[in-house]
Amino acid sequence: MSGQRVDVKVVMLGKEYVGKTSLVERYVHDRFLVGPYQNTIGAAFVAKVMSVGDRTVTLGIWDTAGSERYEAMSRIYYRGAKAAIVCYDLTDSSSFERAKFWVKELRSLEEGCQIYLCGTKSDLLEEDRRRRRVDFHDVQDYADSILLLDPNGISKLSSLKHLARLARVWTSSSRKWPRITSVWLPSR
Numbered sequence: 001m002s003g004q005r006v007d008v009k010v011v012m013l014g015k016e017y018v019g020k021t022s023l024v025e026r027y028v029h030d031r032f033l034v035g036p037y038q039n040t041i042g043a044a045f046v047a048k049v050m051s052v053g054d055r056t057v058t059l060g061i062w063d064t065a066g067s068e069r070y071e072a073m074s075r076i077y078y079r080g081a082k083a084a085i086v087c088y089d090l091t092d093s094s095s096f097e098r099a100k101f102w103v104k105e106l107r108s109l110e111e112g113c114q115i116y117l118c119g120t121k122s123d124l125l126e127e128d129r130r131r132r133r134v135d136f137h138d139v140q141d142y143a144d145s146i147l148l149l150d151p152n153g154i155s156k157l158s159s160l161k162h163l164a165r166l167a168r169v170w171t172s173s174s175r176k177w178p179r180i181t182s183v184w185l186p187s188r
């Protein structure tokens, strides 16, 4: 990581191949890389400067490797994160189980971290709905069950408006670009 000042640390988590790097590439460089899949090794860091009202905020985004081989390393990267974008692939049910694993871990170990749950690759469902492997209602029920555990968590959303905005950027999409649906979860 460079010596750049970071105001808000954001970490990307989720099973390998769900599309974490693609989301970061799109958000930071406004591009979608085509070509052979290249798995992330360890983690990659990128900074993104954004304006929030009259303030300038530097996000430091850690894009972790999804392979379980790097699980211990990912724990190092989520320490102190203000937000975690936990991704799962709508066409891969095991990736949703993996997302739950990360949510559980963050909620018990990183209480100050806002968690965003992102279902990726919705373009594949537009092409063929039968490819869906993660039911929308299951995700909704899961999100609700966590909200119910901590009703106060909802208020935290307004205190981190810039991150909510960041999530919105990631949800707006066009064809052929990373496609996600997002559900906000409180941190506890």
Ligand SMILES: Nc1nc2c(ncn2[C@@H]2O[C@H](COP(=O)(O)OP(=O)(O)OP(=O)(O)O)[C@@H](O)[C@H]2O)c(=O)[nH]1
Pocket: 014, 015, 016, 017, 018, 019, 020, 021, 022, 023, 033, 034, 036, 037, 038, 039, 040, 041, 064, 065, 066, 067, 120, 121, 122, 123, 124, 177, 178, 179, 180
């Ligand atoms: N159809 C479709 N493919 C996508 C989308 N996002 C990513 N992909 C493809 O999915 C593959 C994996 O994407 P990555 O962004 O490298 O996945 P990752 O989660 O960073 O993977 P790891 O680095 O192994 O953890 C690549 O071949 C991407 O082109 C999407 O929204 N739609």
